[in-house]
Amino acid sequence: MSAVPSPSSQPLLDVRGVYKRFGGVEALKGVSLELHPGEVVALAGDNGAGKSTLTKMISGVYPADDGEIRLDGQAVRFSTPEAARVAGIETIYQDLALADNLSIGANIFLGREPMRRAFGVLPVLDRRAMAQAAKETMSRLDFHVDRLEAPVGRFSGGQRQAVAIGRAMYWNARVILMDEPTAALGVPEQRKVLTLIRNLKAQGRGVIFISHNLQDIFAVSDRIVVLRRGSLAGERLIAQTTHDEVVKLMIGG
Amino acid sequence: MSAPSTSLLRANRHSKAPHPWLVRLAALRAWLFLALLLVTFEVWARASYGVSFVLSSYNAQSIAVFAVAPLLLALGETFVIIAGGIDLSVGFVMGLSAVLAAHATNAADSSLPPLPAMLVGIAAGLAVALVPGAINGWLISKLKVPPFIGTLGMFGVARGTAFLLAKGTTVPVTNDWFAALGNGRLLGIPVVVLVTAVFVLFMHYLLGQSRFGQHTYAVGASEQAALRAGIGVGRLTRRLYLLSALCAGLGGVLYTARFTAGAAQAGEPLLLDSIAAVVIGGASLFGGSGTILGTVAGSLVIAVIQYGLVFIDVEPFWQFVAVGVVIIISVLVDQTQRKLGGER
Numbered sequence: 214m215s216a217v218p219s220p221s222s223q224p225l226l227d228v229r230g231v232y233k234r235f236g237g238v239e240a241l242k243g244v245s246l247e248l249h250p251g252e253v254v255a256l257a258g259d260n261g262a263g264k265s266t267l268t269k270m271i272s273g274v275y276p277a278d279d280g281e282i283r284l285d286g287q288a289v290r291f292s293t294p295e296a297a298r299v300a301g302i303e304t305i306y307q308d309l310a311l312a313d314n315l316s317i318g319a320n321i322f323l324g325r326e327p328m329r330r331a332f333g334v335l336p337v338l339d340r341r342a343m344a345q346a347a348k349e350t351m352s353r354l355d356f357h358v359d360r361l362e363a364p365v366g367r368f369s370g371g372q373r374q375a376v377a378i379g380r381a382m383y384w385n386a387r388v389i390l391m392d393e394p395t396a397a398l399g400v401p402e403q404r405k406v407l408t409l410i411r412n413l414k415a416q417g418r419g420v421i422f423i424s425h426n427l428q429d430i431f432a433v434s435d436r437i438v439v440l441r442r443g444s445l446a447g448e449r450l451i452a453q454t455t456h457d458e459v460v461k462l463m464i465g466g
Numbered sequence: 467m468s469a470p471s472t473s474l475l476r477a478n479r480h481s482k483a484p485h486p487w488l489v490r491l492a493a494l495r496a497w498l499f500l501a502l503l504l505v506t507f508e509v510w511a512r513a514s515y516g517v518s519f520v521l522s523s524y525n526a527q528s529i530a531v532f533a534v535a536p537l538l539l540a541l542g543e544t545f546v547i548i549a550g551g552i553d554l555s556v557g558f559v560m561g562l563s564a565v566l567a568a569h570a571t572n573a574a575d576s577s578l579p580p581l582p583a584m585l586v587g588i589a590a591g592l593a594v595a596l597v598p599g600a601i602n603g604w605l606i607s608k609l610k611v612p613p614f615i616g617t618l619g620m621f622g623v624a625r626g627t628a629f630l631l632a633k634g635t636t637v638p639v640t641n642d643w644f645a646a647l648g649n650g651r652l653l654g655i656p657v658v659v660l661v662t663a664v665f666v667l668f669m670h671y672l673l674g675q676s677r678f679g680q681h682t683y684a685v686g687a688s689e690q691a692a693l694r695a696g697i698g699v700g701r702l703t704r705r706l707y708l709l710s711a712l713c714a715g716l717g718g719v720l721y722t723a724r725f726t727a728g729a730a731q732a733g734e735p736l737l738l739d740s741i742a743a744v745v746i747g748g749a750s751l752f753g754g755s756g757t758i759l760g761t762v763a764g765s766l767v768i769a770v771i772q773y774g775l776v777f778i779d780v781e782p783f784w785q786f787v788a789v790g791v792v793i794i795i796s797v798l799v800d801q802t803q804r805k806l807g808g809e810r
C-alpha cells in the first residue's frame with residue numbers, strides 16, 4: 214500500500230490504530246486516519262467495512278476498544294457525543310436531527326437558546342438574535358434566506374442539510390463528519406451539498422465524508438481512505454488516483 | 467444577495483411552502499370558528515326570542531366561568547400534546563385536588579383564621595396533584611410506558627383515591643375566603659376568571675418565550691433532534707406531566723372554591739372537553755404544534771356551544787354531538803393543512 218504524503222501542518226484529527234469489536238464481529242481492526250485543517254477526506258468501502266463505526270468512535274458514540282484519537286495533538290476520549298461536540302467535532306446525521314417545526318435560528322440554537330430581558334426583567338427567548346445569527350450563518354454558506362421564521366420542515370432535503378451544517382459551523386465545529394450526506398437527495402440537491410462541503414473546506418474546517426458515490430468523492434475530496442472488512446485497504450490523494458483504482462481497493466483482490 | 471442558482475433556501479420553496487395567508491388563517495381558525503358560532507347564536511337568539519346573545523354581560527360571564535375548568539386542564543394538556551404525549555389522568559387529578567383542598571381547609575379551619583386556612587387548603591390541593599403528575603412522568607420517561615397507557619392507569623388510581631378520600635360523597639367547605647375566591651368579583655369580573663386569565667398569560671409566556679416551551683416544541687417534532695441537541699428529554703417529560711397535573715390541581719382548587727365543596731367527580735366530564743379544546747385550538751395530536759391562545763379559543767368554542775345550545779333551548783344532549791362534530795372537523799382541517807403545508 215502506498216503511503217500518502219501528508220500536508221505539513223499538525224493534523225487536526227489524528228486517529229491511531231483504533232480497534233472495535235461488537236460481540237463476535239471485529240468492526241475495526243486497527244485503523245489510522247489523519248485529517249488536516251481545510252482538508253476533505255472521503256471514507257469509502259463496501260457495506261459493513263466499518264465506515265460508520267469509525268465515525269461513531271470519533272464522535273463519541275462508542276469508545277474505542279484500543280488505539281487512540283488525538284485532537285490538535287492532544288489525546289481525547291469522549292464518553293458522549295455531547296463531549297465530542299463541545300470539543301469541536303460535529304456529526305451531520307443522515308436523518309439530520311432537526312426539529313421540523315422550528316425555524317433555522319431555533320434549530321441552530323436548540324438546547325442553548327439565547328435569552329434577553331423584556332422590560333428589563335422578564336427573561337424571554339431572543340428571537341431576533343437567533344434570526345440574525347441564522348441569516349449570517351446561512352449567508353456564509355452562500356444561502357440567502359428571506360423567510361427566517363419559516364419552520365425548516367418546509368425546506369427541501371438539501372436545504373435542511375445546509376441548516377444542519379450551518380448549526381455545526383455556528384458552534385465552531387472544526388471537524389465535521391458526514392455519513393452519506395447525499396444518499397437521500399436528488400441530483401441537484403447533491404450538487405448543493407458538495408458546494409457546502411467545499412465551503413467548509415474554504416473556511417479551514419476538516420471534513421470527513423462517507424459516500425458510495427465515486428463521482429461525489431472525486432468532486433470534493435483531497436484524499437480518500439478505503440476500508441475493507443475493518444482494515445485500511447488503502448489511502449490515496451484524489452489527484453493521483455482513478456475510479457478504477459479506488460474500486461479495486463474497495464473490493465480487494 | 468447572490469444569484470438564485472446558489473440560493474439553496476430560495477431555490478424550490480415554491481414547491482413546498484404554503485401561501486403565507488394560509489398559515490396565518492390556520493393559526494386563527496379556532497378564533498374564526500368562535501366568531502362564526504357567536505354570530506350563529508346571535509342570529510338565532512334575535513330571530514327566536516328577540517334578545518341578544520353576545521351583548522348580554524350575564525351570558526358572557528356565564529360562558530367565561532363555564533370555560534374556566536376545562537381551560538385549566540387544557541392549558542397543561544396543550545404542553546403535553548405539543549410534546550407528542552397525552553395526559554388522560556387530568557380529570558380525576560382535578561377531583562383528587564378538589565377533595566383534598568376541601569379536607570385540608572376544613573382541618574385548618576379548626577386551628578387557623580379563615581385566610582391562612584384557605585391558603586393551606588389551596589397548597590394541599592396543588593401539592594397532591596404533583597404526586598400523580600410525578601408518577602406519570604416517571605412511568606413515561608423512565609419506564610418508557612406509552613403516555614396513553616401510563617396516564618390511563620393514573621386516571622384509575624387518582625379516581626379511586628379521590629372517591630376513597632371523599633368517602634363516596636362530596637366534602638363541603640365553610641371557609642368564607644374560599645367561597646369568595648370561587649364566587650366573588652373584582653371590578654365586576656368573577657375572581658376565578660381573573661385567576662385563570664393570569665394563569666393563561668403565564669402559560670402563554672412559558673410556551674412561547676421560555677427554553678422549556680421551545681424544547682417542548684422540539685421534542686414533539688423529533689425526540690432524536692432534541693436528544694442530539696443535548697436537551698434532557700427525560701427531565702423535560704417529567705416536568706411536562708407535573709405541569710399538566712398542576713393545572714388539574716388548580717382546576718380542582720377552583721372547583722372547590724366555586725361550589726364550596728370538593729367532589730371526586732369534579733373533573734369527570736372535562737377530560738374530553740380539555741383535549742377537544744386543545745385540538746380545536748390548532749394543536750396536532752401528532753405533536754409539534756399548538757398554541758396557548760389557540761387552546762383558549764378552543765375552550766371558548768366548547769363553552770359557547772354548550773352554553774349557547776342551552777340558551778336557545780336545544781336538548782342538552784346535543785352538546786355532546788356538537789362538540790364531537792367540531793373535534794372531527796378540527797382534526798380534518800389539521801390534516802388538510804398538513805398536506806397543503808407540505809410537511810412530511
Ligand SMILES: Nc1ncnc2c1ncn2[C@@H]1O[C@H](COP(=O)(O)OP(=O)(O)O)[C@@H](O)[C@H]1O
Pocket residue numbers: 235238239240258259260261262263264265266267
Ligand atoms: N452496534 C453494533 N452492534 C453490532 N454490530 C455492529 C454494530 N455496528 C456495526 N456493527 C457491525 O460492524 C461492522 C461494520 O459496520 P459499519 O461500521 O456500519 O459499516 P459501514 O458503515 O462501512 O457499512 C458490520 O459487520 C456491522 O454489522
Ligand SMILES: [Mg+2]
Pocket residue numbers: 264265
Ligand atoms: Mg454505514
